Amino acid sequence: METLTDEILTQTIRVRPQESHKGTYGRVCLIGGNDHFGGAILMATEASVYSGAGLNTTLTDPSNFVSLHSRMPEAMVADFTHQDELTELVSAANTVVVGPGLGTTPQSLSVLQAVFGTVTPKQTLIVDGSAITLLSEKNVKLPQAKLVFTPHQMEWQRLSGIKIADQTDEANEVVRQQLGGIVVLKSHQTKIYTPAGGFLNKAGTPAQATGGMGDTLAGMIGGFTAQFANQTNAVLAAVYAHSAIADELAENQYVVLPTQIIHQLPRYMHEHQS
Ligand SMILES: NC(=O)C1=CN([C@@H]2O[C@H](COP(=O)(O)OP(=O)(O)OC[C@H]3O[C@@H](n4cnc5c(N)ncnc54)[C@H](OP(=O)(O)O)[C@@H]3O)[C@@H](O)[C@H]2O)[C@@H](O)CC1
Ligand SMILES: Nc1ncnc2c1ncn2[C@@H]1O[C@H](COP(=O)(O)OP(=O)(O)O)[C@@H](O)[C@H]1O
Numbered sequence: 001m002e003t004l005t006d007e008i009l010t011q012t013i014r015v016r017p018q019e020s021h022k023g024t025y026g027r028v029c030l031i032g033g034n035d036h037f038g039g040a041i042l043m044a045t046e047a048s049v050y051s052g053a054g055l056n057t058t059l060t061d062p063s064n065f066v067s068l069h070s071r072m073p074e075a076m077v078a079d080f081t082h083q084d085e086l087t088e089l090v091s092a093a094n095t096v097v098v099g100p101g102l103g104t105t106p107q108s109l110s111v112l113q114a115v116f117g118t119v120t121p122k123q124t125l126i127v128d129g130s131a132i133t134l135l136s137e138k139n140v141k142l143p144q145a146k147l148v149f150t151p152h153q154m155e156w157q158r159l160s161g162i163k164i165a166d167q168t169d170e171a172n173e174v175v176r177q178q179l180g181g182i183v184v185l186k187s188h189q190t191k192i193y194t195p196a197g198g199f200l201n202k203a204g205t206p207a208q209a210t211g212g213m214g215d216t217l218a219g220m221i222g223g224f225t226a227q228f229a230n231q232t233n234a235v236l237a238a239v240y241a242h243s244a245i246a247d248e249l250a251e252n253q254y255v256v257l258p259t260q261i262i263h264q265l266p267r268y269m270h271e272h273q274s
């Protein structure tokens with residue numbers, strides 16, 4: 001298993017060409033945030049916007065519209081229960097992020113089914129949080145897409161059937177192959193299983209152990225995969241940057257908040273472009 005270093009950043013984060021516009025930098029559609037977990041989709045959206053994705057649209061519960069708009073006027077919003085709008089907005093995206101704060105109610109399930117029923121093989125689909133739990137527990141068919149799963153260890157236990165204590169690289173890789181795509185198995189040392197092999201992220205700090213940290217990572221992976229052509233490198237660079245920024249902040253802080261990492265992204269990406 002290869003250990004990630006900051007080389008993955010310069011291999012991935014490109015100096016922006018002069019001749020470009022917002023469409024050059026990808027369209028991300030994020031789906032999640034029920035009436036209880038609005039913060040999760042707010043953080044995911046903010047992370048995608050601050051990663052530099054050209055256009056960001058969030059499909060969520062209407063109770064989150066005002067808070068989302070007031071924090072991030074850059075993002076567009078729509079009601080995730082409006083099937084026609086969902087189909088149109090998901091179809092228009094390069095990258096789709098589903099799950100942060102989606103919940104596991106019957107409504108959450110029907111939103112997930114609508115998203116899975118719309119995504120096409122050309123799109124990158126990041127499956128996070130509640131979407132992983134729903135996928136594990138309900139009869140939902142995964143779509144053909146460039147799949148990226150971002151479970152923490154318990155979500156991976158639910159999805160893979162492998163108990164946390166038994167989550168070895170060999171066992172995890174077998175299930176990754178069955179699922180297809182990339183698995184970002186989050187823990188204090190996140191491992192990324194890809195068709196090109198496994199990667200270990202030694203960056204990161206217990207100062208990150210706070211709610212919303214994974215929602216933020218899902219949004220960053222959305223923003224990176226929408227902009228940077230090599231999808232595996234985009235995922236690896238997002239995982240590394242998320243932890244490395246936290247390490248920087250933790251030099252002077254007891255706890256690092258997800259939104260603090262987000263706000264460092266434009267500066268950090270500027271320093272690591274090539
Ligand atoms: N502000 C918001 O709106 C927020 C909304 N959120 C949204 O909530 C939804 C549910 O997501 P969730 O992760 O909170 O709950 P769940 O899937 O039940 O997992 C927790 C269980 O797993 C266990 N566990 C074992 N190993 C673990 C590990 N390495 N990392 C983490 N957990 C580990 C853990 O063990 P314990 O803590 O009991 O020791 C516990 O039993 C999801 O949509 C998410 O996006 C959150 O992001 C918070 C902020
Ligand atoms: N002790 C730790 N050291 C390093 N990273 C951590 C630690 N605890 C949590 N993290 C990171 O924080 C994130 C937590 O993700 P997740 O559990 O999905 O959070 P949430 O769903 O609350 O947003 C992951 O990226 C994980 O690697």
Ligand SMILES: [Mg+2]
Pocket residue numbers: 128129152214215
């Ligand atoms: Mg999570």
